Amino acid sequence: MRYDVVIVGGAIVGSSVAYYLREEGFTGSIALIERDPQFAHAATTLSCASIRQQFSIPENIRLSQFTLGLFRRLEQEFGPDADIGFRENGYLILASEEGLPVLQANHAVQAGxxxxxxxEDAATLKRRFSWLSDEGIVAGAFGRSGEGWFDAHAMLGLLRKALRTKSVDLVTASAVGIERAGNRVTAVSLGNGERLEAGTIINAAGPNAGVVAAMAGIELPVEPRKRNVFVFEARERFSDMPLLVDPTGIYVRPEGSVYITGGAESEEGETAADPQDFDPAWPLFEEAIWPVLATRIPAFEAIKATRAWAGHYDYNTLDQNAVIGPHPEVGNFIFANGFSGHGLQQAPAVGKALAELLVHGGYRSIDCSAFGYERIAEGRAFRELNVI
Structure with missing residues (x-):
């Protein structure tokens, strides 16, 4: 079987690329490969499903702004019943005295x-959010609009449903090998024994992206990192609560009648996750998260953890930023990888950008050149400071 485009990875990034290829008028054949069709272990569905504009570099802000625009016109794009439960409660990123210069610099970029x-300073935030303790903080950046959280399953479902009407072959299999002839990749081998010849191969394999790149003899510093999310109950309900990020990196937000929290993992000395390990690390809640929550929100001194889950995300070890676009030498191998925790919110924009690149020969809506593989080859970091 031969396809003009083979996309390895069928969750939010791969589905977005396939969707926008058709939207941009691509008429060639497309295969979208996904080994986990229920997305039980996908980074997409195990994430906290949020969107923000509070990044440290303009390019990341622009990617998320594109997706925000899509959220604003969901019904026009996907039909009158399209709904992803978008809660536009904002982000609140807090800073200590030490962290204030970075917060201010980031805010200047965002305003631009x-x-x-x-x-806002701590006293103003305390007036805005009466439940907040300003102990140890001097300021915070609050997204009054354009930030919040949504249903990842619903968003992925809209894209996957749309693909069924766009002549995209949804292939349930694992990619186990990539054939290469000189400076071109030529085929993908599947775990079921099939072989798909390909004009172009797009790597949208999420946490497995480094492994997929290696199949083509290409080094990509992307690996799975485990992140734990805990659900807890509290007596108090704060309907005005944004997604709050403490200076420690611990975050918390409402989720219906409960709250979710995480961010306790230390990156110091951290290594790639075992691809089979999805067991929550419960000690993190008692030892690292609960003390921070109780300090920052005194009403959370008495809370009850009810469940938890763990997921993997595609961590770019060079600079925690996406790798987007073609390999500079193997030009028909395309990257859409390494988002380091913000892939879900940026996937539609990346799908649009790569579709424009393949159909029109260049970026039109959003210039993703800064995310190109060239910096990986040179070991030149393009670092995002606001990784949550």
């Missing part, structure tokens, strides 16, 4: 991109 973020 037109993001509706306000930088």
């Amino acid at each position: 991109e037109g993001a509706d973020i306000v930088l």
Whole structure:
């Protein structure tokens, strides 16, 4: 079987690429390979499913702004019943005295991109959010609009449903090998014994992206990192609570009648996750998260953890930023990898950008050149400071 485009990875990034290829008028054949069709272990569905404009570099802000625009026109794009439960409660990123210069610099970048973020001192934040303790903080950046959280399953479902009407072959299999002839990749071998010849191969394999690149003899510093999410109950309900990020990196937000929290993992000395390990690390809640929550939100001194889950995300060990676009030598091998925790919110924009690149020969809506593989080859970091 031969396809003009073979996409390895069928979750939010791969599905977005396939969707926008058709939207941009691509008429060739497309195969979208996914080994986990229920997405039980996908980074997409195990994430906290949030969107923000509070990044440190303009390019990341622009990617998320594109996706925000899609959220605003969901019904026009996917039909009158399209709904992803978008809760536009914002982000609140807090800073200590030590972290204030970075917060201020990031806010200046965000303001330059037109993001509706306000930088407020601790006393003002305390008046805005009566449940907040300002102990140890001097300021915070709050997204008044354009930030919040949504249903990842619903968003992925909209794209996958749309693909069924766009002549995209959804292939349930694992990619186990990539054939290469000189400076071109030529085929993908599947775990079921099939072989798909390919004009172009797009790596959208999420946490497995480094392994997929290696199949083509290409080094990509992307590996799975385990992240734990805990659900807890509290007596108090704070309907005005944004997604709050403490200076320690611990975050918390409402989720219906409960709350979810995480961010306790230390990157110091951290290594790639066991691909089979999805067991929550419960000690993190008692030892690292609960003390921070109790300090930052005194009403959370008495809470009850009810469940937890763990997922993997595609961590770029060079600079925690996406790798987007073609390999500079193997030009028909395309990257859409290494988002380091913000892939879900940026996937539609990346799908649009790569579709424009393949159909029109260049980026039109969003210039993703800064995310190119060239910096990987040179070991030149393009670092995102606001990784949550």
